[in-house]
Amino acid sequence: MADTDTVLNVSGVSKRFGGLQALSDVGIRIERGQVYGLIGPNGAGKTTFFNVLTGLYTPDSGTFELAGKPYKPHAVHEVAKAGIARTFQNIRLFSDMTAIENVMVGRHVRTHSGVFGAIFRGPGFKAEEAAIAKRGHELLDYVGIGKFADYKARTLSYGDQRRLEIARALATDPQLIALDEPAAGMNATEKVLLRELINRIRNDNRTILLIEHDVKLVMGLCDRVTVLDYGKQIAEGTPATVQKNEKVIEAYLGTGGH
Numbered sequence: 321m322a323d324t325d326t327v328l329n330v331s332g333v334s335k336r337f338g339g340l341q342a343l344s345d346v347g348i349r350i351e352r353g354q355v356y357g358l359i360g361p362n363g364a365g366k367t368t369f370f371n372v373l374t375g376l377y378t379p380d381s382g383t384f385e386l387a388g389k390p391y392k393p394h395a396v397h398e399v400a401k402a403g404i405a406r407t408f409q410n411i412r413l414f415s416d417m418t419a420i421e422n423v424m425v426g427r428h429v430r431t432h433s434g435v436f437g438a439i440f441r442g443p444g445f446k447a448e449e450a451a452i453a454k455r456g457h458e459l460l461d462y463v464g465i466g467k468f469a470d471y472k473a474r475t476l477s478y479g480d481q482r483r484l485e486i487a488r489a490l491a492t493d494p495q496l497i498a499l500d501e502p503a504a505g506m507n508a509t510e511k512v513l514l515r516e517l518i519n520r521i522r523n524d525n526r527t528i529l530l531i532e533h534d535v536k537l538v539m540g541l542c543d544r545v546t547v548l549d550y551g552k553q554i555a556e557g558t559p560a561t562v563q564k565n566e567k568v569i570e571a572y573l574g575t576g577g578h
């Protein structure tokens with residue numbers, strides 16, 4: 321595939337916490353329209369990798385390219401501007417704001433007046449506001465919670481809060497959307513709906529990176545998977561090949577698996 325179709329190209333990522341090498345020379349490459357999975361037993365380094373990629377942790381080494389352009393993952397807002405949006409393992413919504421307000425905050429990353437313009441109602445704010453609200457409602461409909469637009473985020477069900485986080489991430493028009501354990505705490509019905517939603521996002525030519533403990537979900541959804549164990553990349557490939565990899569089987573059995 322041509323280089324222009326590569327959305328994320330990261331290599332040589334290392335991160336040490338004191339005496340612990342949490343990541344050693346990890347690299348992944350994600351093509352446009354792929355769902356890419358990051359899996360591995362507890363403590364393997366998945367969250368650390370996500371946090372490095374999205375500017376929460378400063379890496380000790382690594383090169384980072386998004387849609388063919390180098391980016392420095394040294395600050396969360398810079399990463400958002402570069403075009404990576406993420407959700408969190410522990411949902412991080414503005415709980416006393418409504419669903420539509422939460423999505424509109426995401427959208428302000430991309431607008432002229434910006435988040436501060438929105439807060440202080442600066443010049444140019446009103447002109448953009450109607451368009452942002454319209455787009456916000458479209459996104460809530462898209463993730464299936466349009467009818468809850470005016471509900472406070474904290475009153476939504478767990479599954480709907482996760483959908484709202486995804487809508488907020490989509491509102492930034494990201495090159496890459498990074499989902500941190502999107503199925504965590506969901507019941508079987510919510511997982512089926514989540515799977516449909518992720519597939520729909522992919523079919524709209526979006527690119528998704530996900531950490532997920534639910535192996536069935538990962539294997540059913542992902543085009544490619546990287547497996548981490550003790551900070552090292554022990555396998556990379558399609559779910560079918562990775563599943564048969566001896567190192568992967570050993571890593572999961574060795575720790576009791578998930």
Ligand SMILES: Nc1ncnc2c1ncn2[C@@H]1O[C@H](COP(=O)(O)OP(=O)(O)OP(=O)(O)O)[C@@H](O)[C@H]1O
Pocket residue numbers: 337340342360361362363364365366367368369
């Ligand atoms: N801020 C930190 N300070 C010190 N050690 C850390 C920090 N963050 C993570 N670690 C350590 O780095 C290693 C990798 O942790 P990480 O959370 O990335 O793993 P994970 O694969 O996401 O695990 P889980 O599946 O349990 O979420 C662990 O040994 C963890 O204790």
